[in-house]
Amino acid sequence: MPSYTAPIKDMQFILHDVLNISGHDITGYDELDTDYTAAILGEAGKMATEVLTPLNVVGDTQGCRMENGVVYTPDGFKEAFEQVKEGGWPGVDMPEEYGGMNLPYIMNTAVGEMFSSANQAFTMYQGLTHGAASAILAHGSDEQKDTYLPKMVSCDWTGTMNLTEPHCGTDLGLMRTKAELQDDGSYKITGQKIFISAGEHDMADNIIHLVLGKITGGPEGIKGVSLFIVPKFLVNEDGSLGARNGVSCGKIEEKMGIHGNSTCVMNYDEATGYLLGDAHKGMRAMFTMMNEARLGVGMQGLAQAEVAFQNALEYAKDRLQGRDVTGVKNPDGPADPLIVHPDIRRNLMEQKSFAEGGRAFLLWGSALIDRAHRNSDKDADGLISLLTPVIKGFLTDKGYDMTVQAQQIYGGHGYIEEWGMSQFTRDARIAMIYEGANGVQALDLVGRKLAQDGGKHVMAFFDLVKTFCKENADIEGMDEFIAPLKAASKDLQAAGMYFMQEGMKNPNNALSGSYDFMHLFGHTCLGLMWGMMAKASLKALADGTSDPDFHNTKLATGRFYMQRTLPMTATHLARIQSGADPVMALDVANF
Template sequence: MIRYDAPLRDMRFVLDELLHVEDYADLPGFADAPPDVMAAILEEAGKLASGILAPLNAVGDQHGCTLADGEVTTAPGFREAYRQYAEAGWTGLTASPEYGGQGLSHVLGIAVREIMTSANLAFSMFAGLTHGAANAIASGGTLQQKALFLPPMIEGRWTGTMNLTEPHCGTDLGLLRSRAEPLADGSFRITGTKIFISAGDHDLAENIIHLVLARLPDAPPGVKGISLFIVPKFLVNADGSLGPRNAVRCGSLEEKMGIHGNPTCVMNYDGATGYLVGQPHQGLRVMFVMMNSARLAVGVQGLSLASVAYQNAVRYARERLQGRAPGGAGGAEQPADPIILHPDVQRMLLTQRAFVEGGRALTYWAGLQVDLSHRHPDPGVREAAADLLGLLTPMIKAYCTDKAVACTSLAMQCFGGHGYIREWGMEQLLRDARITPLYEGTNGVQAMDLAARKLKLDDGRAIKRFIERVSTFCDAHGEELADVRRLRLALADLVAAVDYLGGADATATAAGAVDFLHLTALVAFGLQWAHMALVADRQLARGTTETAFYQAKRTTARFFFERILPDTAIHLQRIGHGADTLRAFEPDQY
């Protein structure tokens, strides 16, 4: 019952009117895709998503994946859809032309990813993981490894995974036990068990390229002793043809709450042949290329699930008749009013809309920072973009996924009891969304990354630059935009939180980390909504023919500033209380 239509006008609004992507035409990745080409690419992505991927979403959820004799079979239709997806070139959209990709901008890639993920999260993960694995090989691999593995991955004939977690350790990779023994031919024998491996085995591609963290015999303890290895499902000959099956198999499939269309595997490495990526004991440096990419991707997953849930909640609320709205808003010609006229339903819908549109602006902004940090000729611009991206990554991963769970729950609430029934599809979106705050580093870990590390990195350079950016916007548009007053108040809360944490001990910092992340994210959302309101006001003043579109932007901005942004004060209050209450409890008192 779930329908999905790509919100193309809203996407173009962010790309063209907020980010002004035409200003970057001189940068690699942008010259070949000016705004009109971007719009055409997004339109084609929307057709594939609504026509092919969205109808398979419930199929993947209901059929799931099956394991027999160490081989995983995906749900009906997935294999054919993936072949169509790859043949159309979507797997290589942003990849380097040197290895067969199209080399387009990362910000466009994020927009396309939003479309595909909104239609079918489980399906989109196969290509998303491959993209991250290919980036890691491109970053740390040898020329020979790049030439051998990247072209078929970018083409979509092979897929990729990352293998970090083990049964006894997740976030604390220093406890990792998988072993890598060097062999005379320069390869390594990989032994160990990895769990929670998304797309660890399947029938969509000829080969699967696993990136595996393991320890060499002389490895020092802790995270400084971890190396990274390429371990293909099928060994690869020097000419790129496939050799025999490697000693790696899926031992079991996890029975999970959601994303049933993507297999979550226990992977057993029994002396499998692997190839070192990068330097010995420096595996995390390369793997973090994939992990940071994955964390942004998970934030986009949160945005995408909230977006499709919101679309369907609006559609249902317009059609569902129930009771009378206050003030006779619906008229007497029908026996009851559409529930979209009830204030509480309007509250729920506007809360979702404010998050979805603000989250889209924020994630696309982060995507642009990826492009600038890698492709801009000015080192100062590259540094500033990298600083901003470092702040935005944990915010987008954690805040956007926390809010995805909240928004999909609100969307279900709009359906009432029907939302709890499988045939409407809303309960699947909520189940699928629930993994996003957990994987690729739990949201508590993301909060600690922001509050304990990013906040103080380079003497706080990144957060100072962010605060200055918001302050500069407020100074420039304070007289033109009434919402700036509320944004200034939120910024003052952020400055106070930064000052407090600057002098807090480790326990107090940890106690306030999640609230600090949410507070910072709210200010970032506030900056996006202030910018959107400014653009809308100017368009309306010019007499635009799209009056309803820009008025909706203006009204949603007002809702955000009146009903959501004031939460920064609550977060500040919680941060300021430190960890005294937490310290007061002994473990046996819980």
């Protein structure tokens, strides 16, 4: 059975040595000293390793089942969910007035990575609840907050988001779910939604569905979409549960992965719903949940890459296969371990450098969210808005790639279910699709985010990189990081200029290069992260750290990324600058 060890040491390094969170001016960060974060991450790590990891294979092999309209989760899930609730983990960053810990979002991200690595399908139940609760917190009335949030923050009640319908996914303006206004101000919701994660299960007393629908007589298309709170059980004025609402699970979807999560077809038959936010402004409210979910999905890509890497590394150290071409390394055995071979090292270094760079990217992005929300910083909000499709698209694409590479280390055993590597690959695959397929993320990045506020935020990113390079150019040992980062940033700027010049002539010139641009941007971001981590490790070594091996390893891993991976920005730029002609050359009939 695969194992998992929470990467707490690396998280602490990023939080304190790289980001210096306790020295930030972000509200609440002054309380996040080393001992405090170590205590939180240590307890979360125990939960991940001891409780959630053993259930990962159980969830994959058993899946969820539906009997007489009731959905049952895999053995052990319900008991584990109670332990997660008792620890208060669903409410790490939620307000104290509703039962949360009120810690910064960055701590929720760190905990979430550990839980997702340990058991992605399980962690989705509380993750989706967190997103739904955030939407109610941002857009709900005081009465709605008081009614739903205390139970959702504790996960006594869980939550979902209901967007997709059988005939429409990304183009939500085509949805048919309708909402009829009632005399008491409520609505009757009728329609069908598909791919609803955690749509029905046996681990909570109530499930609070957030459902997109169109109010009868409202505007056509996306401008007529509203968001509704539709509880599984109606809630009485005293907070107790009332009658069963007109919502039911039609079936559980048969999926490639995340079998432990109940992905449902949900049927709404004149179910009672309550408007969340303003009428016909449902997308505004839903995007509170969607943007959070996209960051969470980016985290899932990283999390699966991390756990897959950990297991591949142990296998490479243990499995004997062939001899080192430079000389025998295991003279007492019939062969040397896999890890002596250069191509195995190349594979493992690609995984390690991605996982550590991606973790820094996620935590840095989470700090931007905290600055935006806790300090009301509009510039930080604009920058994380720009980076959200990069975090979601790049980290899930590359995270999936890394699980495949980890699987490759095992050879034929990687293809056999009992070794567990297949599950990491299958579970990671969905992250490239849900919460907006990665092609849509790329289109959003190029089509909307680059030009947002007159291009202010992408220029701020370029200035950030330029300033980092200038301020750290004279530090001994940093040139190996600064020079590649400068080159990557120039490639990113050249791609942006190409879009500005050629996109005006033919929009397809920009859109055909959008996917490459998302990856070019992602690599540049990880290059920046490796520059920041290198600076921190060089300082630690200069100051006489008690753990030089950790920091020398960090520097070697970063050099690998800068020398072997970051130059991919030039390839992405060349593809972008080839324009739309190679992409659009064929007539449809000739495909």
